[in-house]
Amino acid sequence: MTDPILSVEGLSIDYEVGAGTFHALRDVSFEMLPGRVLGIVGETGCGKSTLGHSIPRLLPEPPAKVRHGKIVFQGVDLLEVPKWRFPMVRGTEIGMIFQEPINSLDPAYRIYNQVAEAVRVRRLRDAGQVPVFAKGPQPFDYSTGPRPKVADAVAHPFLPSAPQAIGQGSEGPSALAPMPLKAEVLEYLRLVRINDPETVLRLYPHELSGGMRQRIMIAMALSEKPSLLVADEPTSALDVTIQAQVLTLMKELLEEVRTSILFISHDLGVIAEIADDVGVMYAGHLVELGPVADVFERPRHPYTKALLRSIPNRYQDDGPLPTLTGSVPNLSRLPPGCSFAPRCPLARDVCAADPGPALATPLERPRARVNAASCFFSREAEALP
Amino acid sequence: MSEPTPIVETRDLVKHFPIPRPLRDAVRGIPSRAIHAIDGVSVAVRPGETLGLIGESGSGKTTLGWLIARLYPPTSGRIVFDGEDITALRGRALRTWHRHVQMVFQDPLGSLDSRLRVWQIVGEPLLAQEHLHSSELRARVAELLPTVGLPHDCLDQYPHEFSGGGRQRISLARALSVQPKLIVLDEPTSALDVAVQAQILNRLVELQRERRFAYLLITHNVAAVRFVAHRVAVLYLGELVEVGAVRDVLERPVHPYTKALLAAVPVPDVRRRRARYRISGEIPTLIAPPPGCRFAARCPFAVDRCQIEPPRLREIPGHAGRLVACHRAEEVADISPETLIGPVAETPRPTAGRSPAAG
Numbered sequence: 001m002t003d004p005i006l007s008v009e010g011l012s013i014d015y016e017v018g019a020g021t022f023h024a025l026r027d028v029s030f031e032m033l034p035g036r037v038l039g040i041v042g043e044t045g046c047g048k049s050t051l052g053h054s055i056p057r058l059l060p061e062p063p064a065k066v067r068h069g070k071i072v073f074q075g076v077d078l079l080e081v082p083k084w085r086f087p088m089v090r091g092t093e094i095g096m097i098f099q100e101p102i103n104s105l106d107p108a109y110r111i112y113n114q115v116a117e118a119v120r121v122r123r124l125r126d127a128g129q130v131p132v133f134a135k136g137p138q139p140f141d142y143s144t145g146p147r148p149k150v151a152d153a154v155a156h157p158f159l160p161s162a163p164q165a166i167g168q169g170s171e172g173p174s175a176l177a178p179m180p181l182k183a184e185v186l187e188y189l190r191l192v193r194i195n196d197p198e199t200v201l202r203l204y205p206h207e208l209s210g211g212m213r214q215r216i217m218i219a220m221a222l223s224e225k226p227s228l229l230v231a232d233e234p235t236s237a238l239d240v241t242i243q244a245q246v247l248t249l250m251k252e253l254l255e256e257v258r259t260s261i262l263f264i265s266h267d268l269g270v271i272a273e274i275a276d277d278v279g280v281m282y283a284g285h286l287v288e289l290g291p292v293a294d295v296f297e298r299p300r301h302p303y304t305k306a307l308l309r310s311i312p313n314r315y316q317d318d319g320p321l322p323t324l325t326g327s328v329p330n331l332s333r334l335p336p337g338c339s340f341a342p343r344c345p346l347a348r349d350v351c352a353a354d355p356g357p358a359l360a361t362p363l364e365r366p367r368a369r370v371n372a373a374s375c376f377f378s379r380e381a382e383a384l385p
Numbered sequence: 386m387s388e389p390t391p392i393v394e395t396r397d398l399v400k401h402f403p404i405p406r407p408l409r410d411a412v413r414g415i416p417s418r419a420i421h422a423i424d425g426v427s428v429a430v431r432p433g434e435t436l437g438l439i440g441e442s443g444s445g446k447t448t449l450g451w452l453i454a455r456l457y458p459p460t461s462g463r464i465v466f467d468g469e470d471i472t473a474l475r476g477r478a479l480r481t482w483h484r485h486v487q488m489v490f491q492d493p494l495g496s497l498d499s500r501l502r503v504w505q506i507v508g509e510p511l512l513a514q515e516h517l518h519s520s521e522l523r524a525r526v527a528e529l530l531p532t533v534g535l536p537h538d539c540l541d542q543y544p545h546e547f548s549g550g551g552r553q554r555i556s557l558a559r560a561l562s563v564q565p566k567l568i569v570l571d572e573p574t575s576a577l578d579v580a581v582q583a584q585i586l587n588r589l590v591e592l593q594r595e596r597r598f599a600y601l602l603i604t605h606n607v608a609a610v611r612f613v614a615h616r617v618a619v620l621y622l623g624e625l626v627e628v629g630a631v632r633d634v635l636e637r638p639v640h641p642y643t644k645a646l647l648a649a650v651p652v653p654d655v656r657r658r659r660a661r662y663r664i665s666g667e668i669p670t671l672i673a674p675p676p677g678c679r680f681a682a683r684c685p686f687a688v689d690r691c692q693i694e695p696p697r698l699r700e701i702p703g704h705a706g707r708l709v710a711c712h713r714a715e716e717v718a719d720i721s722p723e724t725l726i727g728p729v730a731e732t733p734r735p736t737a738g739r740s741p742a743a744g
Contacts, residue, residue, distance in 0.1 A: 193665075239668075240605065240649040240650055241645055241646060241664055242441075243649065243651070244651070244662035245662055245664070266578065267651060268653035269650065269653045270651045271653070272652065272654060272655050273651045293656075297655065306580065308653060310580045311583075312583060312609060312611065312612045313608060314612060315611060315631065315632060316590055316615075320590070320591075321583040321587050322583065323584045
């Protein structure tokens with residue numbers, strides 16, 4: 001049996017702001033297997049971006065506060081790792097792609113410098129000069145050696161400041177040799193199908209189109225060969241034809257560079273396109289989880305069913321679109337039971353008191369390969385129109 | 386033609402946005418350049434119908450909507466509203482005319498003044514047209530709110546107190562307040578979640594059936610167009626490429642670009658998962674558009690003629706009421722959009738029960 005690359009156990013995150021405490025994530029548990037794509041889908045405010053940002057520990061704390069839970073990545077609980085070690089891990093072990101590529105690229109640097117930085121960090125990691133979250137003894141660990149001075153850490157966030165950590169060893173010609181670096185950067189730009197990469201290298205981010213920028217982001221994320229890639233709405237800012245190109249590219253790259261992807265999107269169509277497994281979120285809960293074909297064809301949670309049904313797919317003369325009554329509950333005053341109960345056609349007394357059965361992850365039942373829903377009446381939900 | 390007079394019609398409408406040139410270039414006599422946002426568009430919206438205008442960003446669809454609502458003056462061409470030429474309308478006459486055309490914008494928060502209450506926002510167009518006492522105005526607005534699905538008692542609330550769907554309803558109520566003949570909907574549901582989007586789209590259709598006004602629905606969302614529109618116009622780089630009835634265009638697209646656009650829309654159906662998308666390249670620049678067909682650079686069916694000679698919008702035999710701008714329309718008409726998508730190639734992926742190959 002394969003070990004999961006990431007397992008999130010009972011993660012609950014609150015935002016504490018003046019207006020009250022907002023429960024953004026409540027008791028979310030899932031596992032990700034190496035080389036598979038897990039899609040997370042849900043409406044605005046359901047907590048999917050909070051989940052995506054919590055894994056590389058990018059949430060601003062405060063206001064965010066992790067109530068309880070574990071994020072176990074390659075056997076290490078990320079929530080117990082000191083935060084100052086994260087800059088060396090983000091990118092090298094956990095890659096990220098966000099919605100607006102223009103916000104993720106530095107406007108003051110040329111494309112070459114930005115992609116080269118990613119490649120350089122990867123080489124440092126491969127040369128064992130950056131602490132990683134691998135099991136077993138680490139090549140160099142700040143917690144055992146001298147801690148870097150704050151000023152050094154700011155100036156060289158990726159280089160250990162202790163000189164013996166770099167110079168010693170057998171590497172001979174430095175891992176930062178400039179010539180092959182450019183060749184490698186060009187190779188990654190070609191990998192993401194950028195025409196005329198030699199020219200693109202000299203451009204600044206604002207000179208590129210949205211699709212090009214997002215491909216640069218993908219090139220940077222892939223060049224670091226992360227074992228986990230968190231993609232938060234990576235195609236939502238793009239036009240459909242460009243989105244189709246980027247999705248096609250990501251699928252082709254999945255075969256070349258084996259990595260696991262946590263793919264967050266509000267677009268059920270995009271998830272159907274790229275994901276192997278899908279998790280559906282509602283008001284901070286993961287309400288359904290399973291292989292994408294099962295969840296989309298035989299949804300077992302009334303919310304998933306309603307969400308799939310409300311996608312407009314008919315003409316005006318075919319009658320009105322099915323809609324959900326009510327609205328998403330306020331995250332600061334969630335009902336004690338199932339948060340979907342007030343809008344649910346199947347809700348009974350028990351739903352108002354109990355949040356529903358916990359999800360068994362597909363890993364626990366590898367043979368069954370069916371989707372699980374956090375609902376007492378999933379059999380009835382399956383039979384809903 | 387026996388068709389009813391269109392509520393609004395554009396004739397060879399052109400809109401160029403000049404790019405400011407540095408003084409150095411002006412002195413040397415280098416001509417200033419312009420972004421060709423709309424180049425010779427002739428389109429009509431009939432009374433009581435919805436014309437869906439689809440295209441990608443940069444295709445000029447919003448510019449066309451703003452031109453029709455006379456928020457921009459056109460560079461050349463004419464706009465005829467209800468039989469009257471409004472191209473040159475200015476000042477007071479333009480303001481009075483604006484009661485016939487109202488707009489709903491994409492960003493519901495950005496288009497509502499955050500310091501005004503609901504009754505002030507919704508009543509603003511009324512106030513621009515008539516002199517009303519505030520108590521009268523409140524009464525008129527209170528009547529209007531239930532028609533868009535808002536409660537009576539939210540008159541004194543501020544926009545930030547509403548969800549995205551609620552704000553879009555306020556925008557809609559504001560557009561309805563002066564009983565316009567045409568409402569320009571600029572991406573009305575793009576900022577909304579699917580569940581809320583369905584509610585708003587239903588409301589739009591019901592309102593149109595009750596009140597018989599026309600919509601110009603500008604969107605990149607093919608699903609919204611399918612449900613709301615009667616006819617569709619597809620725009621690419623400032624030019625119309627295909628116009629026709631919604632069912633015909635979406636089910637039997639003729640123009641290669643329409644096919645490419647429809648093939649790119651992701652469908653929430655795992656069985657229709659595609660291996661690869663065969664259209665490559667990006668939208669070319671609008672500053673110096675290519676001389677021939679503007680889609681030729683990305684078109685899988687392009688021949689030499691497409692690079693040189695711009696195609697005219699023309700009727701295609703076998704497709705009644707359809708206008709297509711493509712030299713090879715007859716040849717490509719029957720090619721299915723699915724051919725632009727590669728076959729489903731199931732790639733071996735590790736599954737839960739099986740350990741992946743080492744390495």
